[in-house]
Amino acid sequence: MRSLFALMSCAFIVAASSASAETRVFIIANQADGYGIDQCLARGEKCGAQVARTYCQSRDFAQAAAYRRVDPDEITGSVPKTGANCSHGRCDEYVAITCQR
Template sequence: MRFFLALISCASIIAASSASAETRVFIIANQADGYGVDQCLAKGETCGAQIARTYCQSRDFAQASAFRRVDPDEITGSVPKSGANCSHGHCDEYVAITCQR
């Protein structure tokens, strides 16, 4: 019986801690800035980690758990399909940054 109560207690603690952790994915336009920041984020390179973390912190999140390039076809409803945002041989790219509290 003690084992069963301990198991329930442990499960309650785990459930409470997961409920307090908030995760949100932000989709942002990945625009070339001349410094290579866009490539760090889009390619998931380590140089993009600080950029992603700063982005999350600017939105009151503690950390960035992931960042990657997102194909416009993966995004539903709010972003034009691939090729729709191209001008002068340059097409908009998007990056997903996952932030956690």
């Protein structure tokens, strides 16, 4: 009886922790900032880790699981293309940041 109770308790804890784990991908414009942070994020380099983590934390997530450049073709919906209103000529570049709670 005791082992059945322990097994049920473990199953409940595992189910509860799985349900609370939430992952969300944010697509943001990859804008040149003059510091190279945009390239750190786009290339998935270590130098972008703090920026990605800060971005996730600003949206009430605990951590950034991943970050990378995204092609506009990968994004569902309307995405603006490079045009006359683009100040730096690279408006069609985006970064995906995967955040986890």
